[in-house]
Amino acid sequence: MSSAIKAHPGATPHTPPPLRVMLVDDHELVRQGINFLLTSDRGIQIVGGAMLLVVGILLVTGLWESVTASMQTRLVEQFRTVL
Secondary structure (H helix, E strand, O other), X not given: OOOOXXXXXXXXXXXXXXEEEEEEOOOHHHHHHHXXXXXXXXXXXEEXXXXXXXHHHHXXXXXXXXXXXXXXXXXXXXXXXXX
């Protein structure tokens, strides 16, 4: 995930940067619905989504890429058993 903020369509030099949002919910349909609603607002940029809070936190902090694929799978499986 890049830390550079990209200008949204229709941006002008005086347009503030969009609010960057990470959607985290265990229901895919909820994430899709919120994504649909928020993408119509030019002041909001959806930067990603996750099913689990721990994954969302790792994505936002940029640490998810440093977690190995096998550890990612184990994290997701472990948290699914808790839910």
